[in-house]
Amino acid sequence: MTTETGALRELEEYARRYAAGGLRARGAHAYPDVRRDGEPVTRVLLVLDDPAGDTWDLAAVTELRRAMNRKAAALGLPAAVLSLIPSRETELIDAMSGR
DSSP: OOOHHHHHHHHHHHHHEEEEEEEEEEEEEEEEEEEESOOOEEEEEEEOOOOOOSSSOHHHHHHHHHHHHHHHHTTTOOEEEEEEHHHHHHHHHHHHTOO
């Protein structure tokens, strides 16, 4: 396992343990990518518990983004770019794919 791979796995584990402001990750996947402008980023797909209302609390999401970027920087990874997916959507995808 390369150093980058190890850092990505550690970032995923950090995300899975994250719970604050009503947000809790049920799953995480991190991988290196490059933005259109050529800047490297760390893409992080997070499956979160469904929001209590229509959407998650903005302050909680902002703090999650900050926490993930602090951890990525501490691991020597490029800035984290998050994609947040409510768990109900993954269940729908599974149902549609016959899983």
